Amino acid sequence: MSENDAQPTQRRDQAHADPGGQTAPPPAGQESGQDTGDHNGAQLSTGGEAPGVPEAAIPELVIISGMSGAGRSTAAKCLEDLGWFVVDNLPPALIPTMVELGARSQGNVARIAVVVDVRGRRFFDNLRESLADLEAKHVTRRIVFLESSDDALVRRFESVRRPHPLQGDGRIVDGIAAERELLRELRGDADLVIDTSSLNVHELRAKMDAQFAGEEEPELRATVMSFGFKYGLPVDADLVADMRFLPNPHWVPELRPFTGLNEEVAAYVFNQPGAKEFLDRYAELLRLIAAGYRREGKRYVTIAIGCTGGKHRSVAMSEKLAARLAAEGVETVVVHRDMGRE
Numbered sequence: 001m002s003e004n005d006a007q008p009t010q011r012r013d014q015a016h017a018d019p020g021g022q023t024a025p026p027p028a029g030q031e032s033g034q035d036t037g038d039h040n041g042a043q044l045s046t047g048g049e050a051p052g053v054p055e056a057a058i059p060e061l062v063i064i065s066g067m068s069g070a071g072r073s074t075a076a077k078c079l080e081d082l083g084w085f086v087v088d089n090l091p092p093a094l095i096p097t098m099v100e101l102g103a104r105s106q107g108n109v110a111r112i113a114v115v116v117d118v119r120g121r122r123f124f125d126n127l128r129e130s131l132a133d134l135e136a137k138h139v140t141r142r143i144v145f146l147e148s149s150d151d152a153l154v155r156r157f158e159s160v161r162r163p164h165p166l167q168g169d170g171r172i173v174d175g176i177a178a179e180r181e182l183l184r185e186l187r188g189d190a191d192l193v194i195d196t197s198s199l200n201v202h203e204l205r206a207k208m209d210a211q212f213a214g215e216e217e218p219e220l221r222a223t224v225m226s227f228g229f230k231y232g233l234p235v236d237a238d239l240v241a242d243m244r245f246l247p248n249p250h251w252v253p254e255l256r257p258f259t260g261l262n263e264e265v266a267a268y269v270f271n272q273p274g275a276k277e278f279l280d281r282y283a284e285l286l287r288l289i290a291a292g293y294r295r296e297g298k299r300y301v302t303i304a305i306g307c308t309g310g311k312h313r314s315v316a317m318s319e320k321l322a323a324r325l326a327a328e329g330v331e332t333v334v335v336h337r338d339m340g341r342e
Helices: 072-081 092-103 118-136 150-160 172-189 201-212 263-270 275-295 313-327
Strands: 060-066 085-088 111-115 141-147 192-195 221-228 239-242 300-307 331-336
Touching: 060 072, 060 092, 060 172, 072 085, 072 111, 072 141, 072 201, 092 111, 092 118, 118 172, 141 172, 150 172, 192 201, 221 313, 239 275, 263 275, 263 313, 275 300, 275 313, 300 313, 313 331
Parallel strands: 060 111, 060 141, 085 111, 141 192, 221 300, 221 331, 239 300
Antiparallel strands: none
16 A cells, blocks of 8 residues: 555545646647557557657556456456556447557556447447557557356346346347357457356455556555534445544633634543543554455445534544554545534
């Protein structure tokens, strides 16, 4: 997991800052994406480079395909959680264009995953041509193919009561057979085939992590949210802690106008019996929970810290807890849901 060395925590309104400027348009008379030189297997000429500026690096490309119902969306979500730029159901003819756009992103899009399948109908027929185009441009790509037995696929389609995209007026098994025939050649070209017949969602995520997470442990991202019980529980909370066991600064006249972000309020809260002990023990408990979440493939957790109005105690505790998590390498965002509502 990566540490935020400069700033241990960040507010939600800072979490989506502009990642950078835009790529300058190519010079007049030069087509964007025009091949202007030899390829070395690691770079792609996108046209319009200024003299002395190195050509854009080719993004890493993974193509996810396979049988409908075999877990393509789960595999794609796993890569998205690992930081890949994921495009679902992209027409295969647009894959080379997607790679060139990534190459011109100045490193902002370094890894691209594209989900292609029979939902594209006639567009799917262009896949072979697109793969040849990528090979001609020396783009390294990997194909991940999700496989599953007929019995498992039938059970999954029946459980969600949806038709197979190719069954038409026939049965589910007819659609599965037609899809297997369409994908036969692609399966033979696959770099990685995963049979999900006996896998659950967590086991499939673990297999994808093993292939694509590298040596780094998958990140866990945490949102620490303060709230007031009088305004209701946060609907998206995974864990809830109640700070109403501590004295309320609301009843201290000189502290009432301030919030838990104020140093005097925070000092008052953490000078109360049990406050520091709670912080230490809850942070230790979260280490245990976080390890289990990673094993189960969970990448996001919302920790809600509540008090009566969401202004004093919960705010002060949320700030301290978020700082602890960030110091341990957990990417942490702090949200004070109800501060200012009184």
